[in-house]
Amino acid sequence: MNEQLYKIVLPTPFAVGDVNVFVIKGQTVTLIDAGIKTEAAWSVFKEKLNEIGLKPDDIKQVVLTHHHPDHVGMLDFFDKDIAIVGHAKNQPWISQNPNFFEWYDAFFEDHFMKAGVDERFRPYLKRLKASMKYSCHRSLTTSVQEGDYIPGLESWKVLEVPGHAQSHIALYNERTAVMIGGDLLLKHISSNPLIEPPMKPSGERPKTLLQYNHSLRRLLDLEINCIYTGHGDEVLHVRQLVQERLQKQSDRADKVLSMIKERPQTAFDICKQLFPTIYEKELGLTLSETIGQLDFLEDANKISTHEKESKLIYSVCS
Template sequence: MAEWNGTIAKITLPTPFAVGDVNVYAVKGDRLALFDVGPKTDEAWDLLKYQLSELGLVPEDIEMVVLTHDHPDHAGLLDYFPKSLEVYGHPLNERWINRTDEFMAAHDRFYLGLFTEFGIPETYQKLAGQLKKSLKYSCSRSLTGEIMEGDRVPGLPDWQVIETPGHAQSHITLYREQDGVLIAGDHILAHISPNPLLEPPIAKGIERPRPQLQYNRSLAKLRDYPAGLVYTGHGANVSRLPELIERRLTRQHERAMSVKKMLEDGPKTVFDLCRQLFPAAFERELGLTLSETAGQVDYLLSLGEIEPVQDGKIKYFKIR
């Protein structure tokens, strides 16, 4: 049952994704806000209404939404709210929640280029369509206002914005200094490490982001904030953040080293490594498994443990 814990109420909604339920939060201040909204499905909408009613609220009472990031399971349900509802988030949400033809064309070109570079054989190129399948649960909305590093949330001045890119380029974490409470979206999850999703460059002509490296930096950044309770985007709350940060960073390093080991029998492409890491899942979840693999490769490159070998348009990696 949804209930207030001070000024915050956790609401859990179903999603059509493998990750399972998503958490969104009603937050009271000068105004009443929802931090994230859920995926665009009738089930999520019904359960949101039901849990709001347990809090004595109806959707019309919500005055504004704050997005931790743009992913469909967090932002899609915006389409069920009136167009007049105010939506705040990092400016990089916009390209994903309000997808233009131009962005989608650039998106497709970007992934096709990556598929070639990653050494994905033609027979698997048809799986490129999969990458967009989750967008049908997303919304078609525009931000009312942009919030960035150090900003206070409009109408909720207790809440401060910390930019935490990695899982998404748009990702922010909200921090309440007086009691160290964090609303962390998918940046901090109790049981799993979020996927460092590959995204097109944020501007034309620049290199793609390196989301695993960003994620590690964003994790380390939270060491500077005396954190109490962390409200997460999926699953349980986290109460011991410093330990979780160290555990995640250590585990990712170990995982990268096991990927390096796979190169002992010769140079491999990202796709070779992906199939070896995820033999059962790579066809079903190509986008996620490629992102995870490319993340480990980017990390090993950053440490100088491996180096690229270009063969035409295909990139192989070998131990240095």
């Protein structure tokens, strides 16, 4: 089956800059990821589609690499009957399920308290989900999981690659050794292991950096000529970049370990030292990154935690 793949670059108002979406013309017309919900993105999208001889109505299905607003928002501009395919964990986010977001608020309130975040950052809790206004109110029509092949897109295998998002999948074409990777591995910036609430209130917080490292390592076992990414250029030297990212993470963990050796402290204390110039502005991202390093060190039995006045204190294992 002859397939054609087109990359379309769309603007976003986010710090990350443009987002890439992909059109695959094969047995059917599939869109991989759906940009952000702004008029600007939709109008560039229609213009670029037109250049390849298509209209939004020609798209029969949208496959989501993950649930972040810059990858799903434009779904709201599509016809009600379009097929929406992705991992089941997209659902509460893309439908903006009120029960889930009630739980989300409670989770982050508790999370900030345990991390020892200063009371003055309380207003930040509300800002955490401000980007949801660029997301959509839609529902999956089909959920997929590891090893699945999506109808109309049979040359691409679904791989579950959580870490940056719990819902994250990649599409891998074994014949051509090409991957559509979403935000799994980006060429110019490292992907953030964003903290998310567990799917259910009774569940445990996912250890996102550990998941992310595992997902990255999976790439080392595959033959890959090219990864089309969610932001920026394609990655051609996959093995080298994966090694670099893992090395950088392990170096950062060493730095965190030396801070904890000096004195036991909270995640927020460490976050301020790791990211002194940006933590105030980007508390969500920098705290996720910090907690990731702490999870990593805890998993390696180098540090442990105890609770003091509702805060988690990290200290070195004796």
